[in-house]
Structure formats: structure tokens, C-alpha cells
Amino acid sequence: MITGIVQGVGFRPFVYRLATELNLSGFTFNNSQGVTIELQGNSTNITQFVDTLTHTPPPLARIDTFEQVEVDSLANCSGFEIIHSESDCSAQVAISADKSSCPDCLSELNDPTNRHYRYPFTNCTNCGPRYTLINALPYDRPNTSMAHFTMCPECERAYQDPLDRRYHAQPVSCPHCGPQLTLTDNQGAAIAHKDAALQQTVERIKAGEIVAIKGLGGFHLVCDATNHAAVTALRLRKQRPAKPFAVMCADIETAKSLARGSDLAWQVLTSQERPIVLLDKHQTPTGETQLSPSVAPTIDRIGLFLPYTPLHHLLLQALKRPLVATSANRSGEPIITDSQDICTRLQGVVDCILDHDRIILNGCDDSVVQVIDDTVQIIRLARGYAPLTMHCNRPVPQSTLAVGAQQKNSIAFGFGHNLVLSPHIGDLFSLEAEQYFIDTLATFKRLYAFNPEQIIRDCHPDYASSQWAEQFSQLNGHCQPTQVQHHYAHILSVMAANQHTGKVLGFSFDGTGLGEGRELWGGEAMIADIQGYQRIAHLKPITLIGAEQAIKDPRRIMLAMLFEQYTLEQVLQLPLTNIAAMPQASIINLHKLWQKGVATQQTSSVGRLFDALACLLGVIETTQFEGQAGMIIESLANGLTEQQVANAGLVFNLPLIDGQWQTDLLWQQMMDVQLSRGDNETTKALIAKGFMDCLADAAVSLAKRHPQLPIALCGGVYQNRYLLSLTRQRLDEHGLNWLDTKGVPVNDGGIALGQLWYGIHQ
Template sequence: MALDQTIQRLFLKIRGAVQGVGFRPFVYRLATELKLRGWVHNSVQGVLIEVEGQQEQLEIFRQRLEIEKPPRSQIHHIEATWLDSVGYKEFSIRTSETTSASDLGIKSLKSAIVLPDLATCPDCLGEIFAPSDRRDRYPFTNCTNCGPRYSIIKALPYDRRHTTMHDFPMCPACLSEYTDPLSRRFHAQPNACPDCGPQLELWDGNGKVLAGGDRALVETAAQIAEGKILAIKGLGGFHLVVDARNRVAVQQLRQRKQRPHKPFALMYPSLAQIRSDCMVSELEENLLRSPEAPIVLLHKQSKLKFPCEDVSPRNPYLGVMLPYTPLHHLLMAILQFPIVATSGNLADEPICIDEREALERLGNIADAFLVHDRPIVRPVDDSMVRVMGDRPMVLRRARGYAPLPLTLPPLMPRGIKGSEGILALGGHLKNAIALGFDSQIFLSQHIGDLETIPAFENFQFVISSLSSIYEFQPKAIACDAHPDYRSSQFAQKLGQQFKVPVIPVQHHYAHVLSCMADNQISPPVLGIAWDGTGYGLDGTIWGGEFLSIAETSWERVAYFRPFPLPGGEKAVKQPRRAALGILWGIFGERLRSLPNSKTLQAFSAQELNAIAVMLSKHLNSPLTSSVGRLFDAIASLLDVCQQASFEGQAAMELESILDQGIEASYEFDILGEVINWSPAIAAILQDLEYQLPLSQISAKFHNTLVETIVAVAERVGTSQIMLTGGCFQNKYLTERAVQRLRQEGFAPFWHQQVPPNDGGLAVGQTIAILRDISAL
């Protein structure tokens, strides 16, 4: 029988975040409502749809797809093809194996987007606290709107067999939900219940089971309330948890974790309790309650007495999050007080994801271990966000955000056709890697500092793991220009393995390009790249850079006057050494005669003699233009911080004491391309002698830095200004710079989804290759 010629067939290939978010049941319901026939299924490229019906109805279907799509989905591109009707009798949801991309003549490169792990949705939350529900108090409840994704997936397409839930066969009740297109658990790959899913156990330090199921959770809460340190296996790895109110317990955790000063993250039972301790804006509230559920930096209430000072020493901000998994919700419902929830690791090591590994690595820290038997494929830390200029700025990009891709800025020249096959390996600190292909950049989760062997092994695993998901092979490899970085050395090894070019990218150039990509900005721009350390093209350490980026070139147009860092790497953790380098640059040998110098008093006479020899003979005293080290020097001169136990401590403490009501700034000179800080340092020393409040000196120093930005911007004349690098994690510095630049008629841009610190370098490195010019 001949087919009805008025019926047409529409084939759609939808790319974006469309797997694991209830997209197929949405398509099924929409097609059924419009009385269309055909099928939908997941593929390695996204979601494929064939629908037959009257052309008018098909056009309505296509329009409503974009308008009514599920809230957690993202449609990046729809490719439509009109075909002859084949006579489908109904609309169905096909399994991923039914139709392959190659059967349809589609390029086989995997490009379906892997979703991040998502916080518990309101529907699932209601079920775990409903005594009549079969999932009452079940800590692994999820649906297509929430739950684990990236942390459990092994391969594409996103099907249960490609996740760590493969070894948990569904019971009849769960299977019924999983196969029902009208259920919100239709093809929810981690779907489970108490009868068929993962289970909790509480272990002692030797791995002996103390309790199981809900009893394990109740006993865990009891031990936390007693002041014990618990290692808890969560979504992307272990947390180390203590009662945040218990000063002795917090101090004990600091001692065992070897983390003397760095702030701990807190988890609160409710938003109301957060408000009692912190100031929370509407935007910050939305971030806390979002599906990403990051740690949000919040200003403490002025009369805060709790949490104890040991949680966030000498810092007016707290890093705060709400429960984001059923396990956390259930635990916090029992405790009803804030807990420290810090990464389950030792300093400079990746977080633990396996319970047996945790016993070994965390055995000297935790008193007991709350574990479960759902394997974690890859470690995923908690993300961290700070509101800057009424916009969220991601400082650590991990759970909830990674590995969602960025699209390339408009009009960006392509050095490699189709932008396919670029592997960017980032830097040495706050490392993250990126894959560039299909006009997108897939930025990995935060990996961390590559200081230890376990950290470097995790770096290699993330490269292999993310590449494996997309069956990715590089055509070019980008790395930092510093030849001694482990990431750069590994890039050379990979280049030989894949027989592809390895392209070093100057550190601050990559920073500026990452900010451009984050804001979808094309050249020309003036980039302000300020951080602690970056390998300079002139053999010095850069970090106070003003870079002019044109369409096919870039140049350094201004920088801070270099000063020596006695001891080199030692100066990074000793702000007093940076201060000595600054003072030597002004006074030379005469610095010893400075009256009442807190910096000089921080050294013994023997240490001063040794460092004076180093400086006079230029021994192990590399020059730097770094604003990060300039922050260190001022913190030392003001006796705010002489020795630091974590990166950025001195700058954080200097920011924390400033008086925001001060408008004054210090003088500075610009001599050619060099910004001379000598007049400002001399004035700071004078203010110290006159005993001006440190809060005012700090504010004047911050304001001076902002005025250097405005002065150079006026000299260069480019309207688009990029603010990038670790120094722009400083809220006052960033917001004042934005304000002043706007006052002078410039268009400032700062980071949002890509971290301003070295966690965003891989994005900039990818863009550098695409610009098809010398990355150096």
C-alpha cells in the first residue's frame, strides 16, 4: 500500500546537555501529545529523533523542543533533515543500541555532553523524609533531575551499563519506574532503592563493620556529636567531618590533616542557620540552593560568635554549603548543627574515592569511616564560588560544573580545522586539563597542585579518563611555557607518544585568553594578568602583566618593576622574604638601618646576614614582577603575615583587614613600560612610622593597584579590559577595578564560569593554539 504523501519525516540530531536529564521522556510526551510517530534515543553524539506527521505539527514539535525542554538540559545545536515518510505506527523510546550513529551515516566522534553531578531535587528530598515512601531514609535516592552523573560514568552513551550502577540489578519496582516514559525515573541510570541499591556501613579504623544501613548513619551522627573525626564517602570522594562548634575537634583535625591555617568549608543543616551566622544576598542564596550546590564564600555576621575562630582564622568569610545528597540531608537532619566538611585527603594529595584506600591514607586522621558500596570512577571535589560585582565567580570548578563545555568565542580564528583534537594540560598549581574539539572546550574538574606523586598520578588519570569517555586523541598538545612544570614535562612525553606537536603557551597570555573565552570576547583587548608566579619570556618571574591582545598577535605593554626574591621558591611561603626583596630594591645595604621594621624583626641576625649576601651577589634571588609577591611584601611590612602555610594566605589576610571607606591611594611612577612601586612603598613605610591604622594602609595599597590599571588602560586606549589571574579572586580589588574602569569609560570583564586562577589556564592554552600564532 502506498504511503500517505502528505506525511513527512523529520530527523533531528540534538547536541548539548541532553542525556541524563529526562530529555527522552520529555520528547516522548511531546510527540505523543502532538500525535506524531517515530522514535528517540541516546547516541554518542547526543539525542537522535525521528518523527513523522503533518509538516505543521512537525514544525510545532521542533519549536516546543527548545521552549519546553527539561530545566537541567542545555541545547547547543539542532541539526534537522527532512526525509520521506517510512510509515511509523507509534512513537517509542529506543534503547541506545537499537540505532547507531554509523547506521545513519553520522560521523562517529563522541560529542554527547556528560552532565555534572547534581544536588538532590525537591521531589527526591520529599521521598527520603516520607515514612510511607519506599525510599524513606534511603541515602542513594535520585531521579533524572538529580544525583550522580560524572562521578559514576565510564563511557558514552550515558546508559546504566556504562556506569558504576551496572552491578546493582534493579528490583521489579525500580525497573518499572526505569521503563515508564511517564515516570521521572525513566532511564535514570543511578535509579535504586533499599531493596536493590547501594548500602551504608560504618567502619572502625581497621575496616571492621560497626553498623550497617540506617543504623550506620545514626551512629555516625552520634560520633560526630561526641567530637570524633569521621571520614564520610560522599558523591565524588571522602569528606573529613567534625562538629564545627567543637574547638578541640577542629584543632585536632587541623593537626592531623597538617593544615594549620587554611579555612575549612562548612556544611549547614539549613539556610536559616546560615543566615544566623552569615550575610546572604539573594544571589548567594540562589547559589546555595542551586543544583550545582557549591561552597559559597559568605561574609560573617558582625557579631558572630560561632563557628569558632579555628574554622576560618583571621578571615571575615566562611566557605559554606548546604547538603547536596540524600546522605548529607539525612545526616544533617539528625545533627542540626554545622559541621566542617573538608576534602578527605592529606595536603597536596587528591581526595580519596575508595574505602580501602581511605583506610590507608586517612587512617591517621579519621576515628571512623562511613562508607558505601557504590564505586566512584573519578574524584570530584566540591566547587567553590564567590560573588563578584553581582555575578558568581567560580574559584574552584568541580562538582556541579565539570565537565560541561565552553563554546568558542565568536570570530575566533581557528588554527586547527574544526578545532578538533587539542589537549591542554594547564599549569602546576590548581591544575585542570581541557579537551578542545567540535568547537567546544571541555574543562575537567579541579585536579589540584601537582606537588606529590599521588597528585601527579591523579592528573594522568583525569587525562586518560576524560579522553576515554570521548574516545579523544590529540592532534596538538598545549602546556605551560615553564619547562620544569610536571605538566609541561608530561606534555613532551605525550607528544612523542601520539606523534603530535607540543606547543608551550606563556602563562599570563593563557590567563587573558581564558578570560576572553569565559566572556565570549574577541580581540582587541587589554589583559591585566596578576598572580603569584608565571614563567616570563625574559627569564624573570612574571605576575604583574598588562598584555595587549590583537587579532593575530599579542605583546606585553606594561609590568611592575621587578624585584628580587631571596631564596626563590622559599619566598613563596615566606612573605618576609618578598618584603626584603622590595626593601633591597629601594635601600640596598641600608635596609638594616630601617627603624622598627617588623619585616627585619621577623629574621634572626644570622638569617639577615645570609640573605644580604644572596641579594648583593644575586644568588638564588630571581627577579619578579609579580603582584602576588607584592601583596606578600606589603603583608609582611604591615606584620599581617610573615610566613604562610598555604598559597594566597598573606593576600587574603591583607584584604580581610582593609577599611572599605578609604578612597585615598599612594603615588606611583610609570617609566616607559615599567610601573615603579618605590613611591608607594616609601609612603607605606612613612604611614607605618606615623602609626596610621593598618586597615587604612591596606585600603590605600589596594586602591593604588586599581589606579595603575586605570593609568595603563588610558595609555593603551583599548576599551575592552580583561581582569584575570589569581589576584582577582580578591573581591575588593576586582570590584573596585570594575567600578573605576567603568567611571573612565572602559568595558571591564572578569571571570564567571572559568576560574581566574591557574584552574582556567587550560582554556586559555586551547584558545592560544586556535589563534594559530606563536603561543609564546
């Protein structure tokens, strides 16, 4: 028995060819556990078979376990065959993620003599949809959304031929028997079909229209990225004023004309996972690019990705220009997978819809990654990477479900030797998002016949995921769900990625999460293991005036920091952009709330400190999207020259006294520089750099006190490339060992895996 990612990846045809080459007889079949192979023949050849299969499996396969037993030989056994799959109620096989088009399929797509010429759904065993169209295990065509497409004789022949690369490729089809395109208006009325639909879509995009286009795991909202009016219109219609848009480029040459990246970054961009990769903008001396400035305003980075379906390739070949391709949804809601929902919810956003009749059973957004030094950091774990299945060295004692956090939600499952982290679900702030959460749960429960015996949730009682866990336990007679503190779960997620159970020193820096005693944490240092944690340091709390309102309007946090050090009259006279822009009456009212402690909350969040600094520097007023302040502060620091840094000689200090990093002392240092050096871009950039340098030094200084402990750097703040790179570099300089996240998001997308790691060890 072989387990791992061994179904839907050409594993059995590979086994068939290898056994045939080595003159071995026997058979192989799929079941819900994995793949079974029975061999008979020369012992030397069997040894060679096992060696080849374990060391050079098919490109998309991953072998987790390889169990061998001897069986009695059979008389009259000749030849090797692939027999029908078996199904049972206890699935263990790892589901493969969707993969981008392979070179062979793209070659056929562009070959006028091939029957797949210009067919937008061309695929084979080595590429195409997997997770997004599977309904049940084992992974066979009747268990997918291709079940109602009857194969034509030519596709049937390829599907049944073990020597053909389309052997048992479940989505196999061609223009005669497979899915087809339909272009509709924004109310769903058909305009054109098949190739005519594609050609009209091209013309409409060239004319500046916004089109919803169905991909593998959902719809994109697409427009010409070089057309400023079209990009601006998309922002207005989607009510997304500042958050960057991703751009799809036809090829790596186009991408390199728009951005700069390391060799590793280009490798990731062209990998079969085809994620969105965050790269440095490549600008001309005048600061212009061929893209609309509205694609990624105010920051020095851009998210690029390459086409990953035949449809995308055909589209970009015809357009010969980069496209904005952003998830089709309303702000904060999950990606839309059905054209009827586009008509209902985004009718005022799109001009037309390019749809097709292959149903998306399981929604899956685009993955987002960045390269930091020589490591890949996953920001959004989704298409190409997810579901992420990890082999657990020890068996999971009972089926365990972890329901994750409120933002960037994902869910995790533990059973057998498997730890499974779902694709990105999103923020659970709407009924649609909560339904998507429930649908994703149902998908995995159905695929794995999974019934949780233990449920793990966040400590925050108001999270939608926490409330679901409580209701499920009451309805199903389970004991109370186990609660895991948010920032401890961040650290546990890094431990899980490394199969680590011993003590670590974790730095959990993020926006906010519920701490002990209803406090809001977010700047924590903990010594932790799988049994618990000790909070050994944290930011000295800062005040959120208006509580959650301060997260959306971080000027309130800035004012609270200023009120700590200046009188109200002095604050009103400060020569700061955001002070001058606010009505004095508003500042006076906020001062009263701060003074009386009414409608305020304390937080130790590093993310909120970034927000306050961005307001101090006058680069934001209100927060348009999560992490905006951190992106802008990083962009400011990246714009400095070495000479400017050397001439400034600016160093801030963040002392640790009685377990608290003295936030107020750091703030006063930054204020002194801001007021003494004047409100100019260089001063802002120097303060931004000095602030992040100071955070890195504070973490490293504490780590030096615990040199024997591995270090986990986690939480959304560590998506800041400058901060993470500098912190790792300084840890390396002192010979301190840090743990890589190995494909698990450091943000709240990894929380569920951390919760799961705790639960399975209790």
C-alpha cells in the first residue's frame, strides 16, 4: 500500500509502464487509502521497481508511506494490468491540488493539426483541475463534475490506454465531447458560444470593458491593466480604493519588464503551481511603467502571475497585453464560483461574463506568495498548493477538526497519519463567507468520511468559527471544544510545519487577537511547546480609542500615543499632517474618551503600532485594507539609498523593562526626529527604517537570552519582507536557529494548523 498524493497524478500509468519494462506481472488499483500494487516476477527486477518508484515517482506525486508485504505467488499470472478502483468508508489518500497547463497540452493547444487546437479545456494526467472538481474519493470520473460529459471515441481511447498521458485523466475532453464557453451579458443572457465567445471577450477587454471570467476555482474580474480608465472603473465599481490588484502576464519576459525579482522568485512564478508572486516594481527613471498607476498605488511592489489554464493562454495570446485579474467577489466575501451569483451580486461591477459548463464543486482562490532571501513565504494558501496534506510521523489518536480564526480563515483536519490544511476560505464577516466556511467543512467531511471526535477553536467567543464549533458540539453531543489562544496557535503552526514538539521561543507579531483576561494581544514573545506557553515579553499596551473603530481609523491610535506625552493644547499645535487635517472638535472629543477611559481598549499589537506610525508620518488617514500601513512603511524604507542611511546615523531603541517593550519611549524617539528634521520624504523613510530595525533588534536581543531554543517568527506582521529578512539575518549573525514556515502561512491562514497540532497532542 502506498499513501500520499498518488491519485490523479499519473501514478498508476507510471506503475504500469515501469512494471511492463521490467517484465513484472500483477496489477494495481486505487482505493480510498491510496494505491495498491501487487507484483510477481524476478526478485532483482522487483527491487529495481521499488527503487525507481520511491526515488523518481511521477512529477506531481508525493509518497508518504510505502508498505511492503510478501504474498503467495499465483499460477498462470502473466502481464500487468490496472484494475477498477475500490471504495471504502475510511479515506486516507491525499487530494492533489489543481495544477497549471503542462507544456505538452500547451503545444497541442497551438497546433492546428491537433484535435485539441484552441480548446480551452485541454488537460492530461500531468495538469489541470483536481480539488476544484472532485466530489468524492477515490478520484475517478464518476466522482467529479465531469461525470455528465460522455467521452467521444477518441477521448475514450486515450482515457483507457495506460501508455497515453491522458490515461484516467478524469477531466479529459475535447471540442467534440467536453465543456464549452459561453459569453453572456451581466444579466446572464447569452451573447456568443465557443470560440466566438472567446473572440468577443478579447474585443470587449480591448475596448475597456470589465469581464468576469471563470477559471479553475472561481471567477476573476478582468480588465486591461494598461488602460487607466478601465482599472479606475474597476476600483470604483468594486469599492476597492487602494488594495493592490494582481496582474496576469502572458509570459516571464512580460513579467520581467514590469518587476524585479531573484532567480528563485522567477522559478516560483513559472512553477506548475502558478501563484501570484509579490515582486518589486520595475520602474523607468521617470517612475512610470506600462501599467495603470491604479493597479498598485502607493507601494513599491506588485503581484504578478502567469496564465495557468488553456483559456488564460488563449486570452493573453490574443490580447498581447497584461490583465488585471482579481478575485470576483464583494469586499470581504469569498470568491464566486457560479455565474448566477455574478449576475446577482456583481451585476453593477461587470459588463459581461465569460462562463463555461464545467461546474466548480470546490471554490479555490489564487495563491499569493513572496520570496524573502532564499525562502518562499506563502501568504494565501490556495490554488496549486492546497489542500496542503502533511504526513504526521505519529498517528493522530482521534479525528480532530480545527476551525481556525476569524480573518483569513482556513480549517484543518487530523486523521490517521494525515494533517490537512484547507485552501484559504477568507474573512468570516458575512453570511456568504460563513456559508463558504460551512461548504468547505462539508467538502472535507464528505471526501474523507470525516466525523470529528475532537474540535479545536480560538479563545475568542465571537469568532464565527468559534460559534460554529460550540453549536456543532451541542448538536452532536460532543464535549466542549478545546480553546487555544490565538498567538500561541501562530507559534504552534510553525512547530507543526516542522513536526516540532519541544520548546521554542516564538515571536507572534500581528494585528489583534484575544489574549488572557479579554485583552487584545499582538506583540508577544512566548516560550512554548505542545503543552502550553509562557508569555515572557510583550509590547507595553497602547490605547484604542473607540476600540475596534481605531483599527479602521488609526489616527485614534496615533492620538492616544500623543495624549500620553503631550497636553491636549500641545497636540492641537503639533505640525503633523493628520493633526492639521482633523477637525479640532474631533480631537477634543477623542481626548475626553481617552482621558475617561470610556469606549477604549488596550492592545499590545505590533500591527496597531505600524498603523499609528503611518498616521504620524502622514502616509495614511484611514485603513483601506489589512496590512496597508506595513506595506507603505516598508516601501518608504526600501526607497532609501545607502548614502542617506549612512548620513542620518539614526538608531532607535526599544528597551525591555519588566517583560514589556517600552512602546512609549520608542514613540517619543520617533516624534523627536519627526519634529526636529521636518516633514519630508527622507525623514519619513528614515523613521520607517529605524522603526523596523528597532523591532528586529528587540527580537534578536531577547532571543540571545535563550540561545538553546529554536525561534518561530510568526503572525501577519512577519509578512513584512524588510522586517523578516533583517530579523533572520541578525539571528544568523548570532548563530541562532530559526524555523522556516515551510509553506504554512504566517498570518491567520495558518492558525487552524497550529490549533490542530495542539489538539492531536493532548
